[in-house]
Amino acid sequence: MKSFKGSLSKILTKFNINIFNFIEKNKIKTYIKTLNNKNEVIYNELGKKLYEKYLQDDYDISHFYEYLENIKINNQLIIEQHQKIINLELEKCEILGIPAEKLGNTQYTKNKICKNCGFENSLENKFCIRCGNKF
Numbered sequence: 001m002k003s004f005k006g007s008l009s010k011i012l013t014k015f016n017i018n019i020f021n022f023i024e025k026n027k028i029k030t031y032i033k034t035l036n037n038k039n040e041v042i043y044n045e046l047g048k049k050l051y052e053k054y055l056q057d058d059y060d061i062s063h064f065y066e067y068l069e070n071i072k073i074n075n076q077l078i079i080e081q082h083q084k085i086i087n088l089e090l091e092k093c094e095i096l097g098i099p100a101e102k103l104g105n106t107q108y109t110k111n112k113i114c115k116n117c118g119f120e121n122s123l124e125n126k127f128c129i130r131c132g133n134k135f
């Protein structure tokens, strides 16, 4: 009976950790999506502004600083969120006693995160398709 209770509590622990991990990861992924969407809007505005200034023959880069800084901040946040996902996975492995090497098979690592801009590139990319950073 004792070992039955023990294995039941192990199963419950595993179940709880998986649920917790899933919910937390989804929260983070939603936040990453929000940040990416924000950046898309800023990129769009940046492009419009650039065109407007081009028509005015005005090439002062300071017109774009605000946009560029905001993109940079969002990209930094995106990188941090990806790191949080990795940490959650590592934490889960530690609690469940799974070797961390197995993380290579998780869905998360299917994409390459650009260190320069935070964009999620597919694994086969040799360069970041957003900023051209070499992997």
Ligand SMILES: [Zn+2]
Binding pocket: 114, 115, 116, 117, 118, 119, 128, 129, 130, 131, 132, 133
């Ligand atoms: Zn990039």
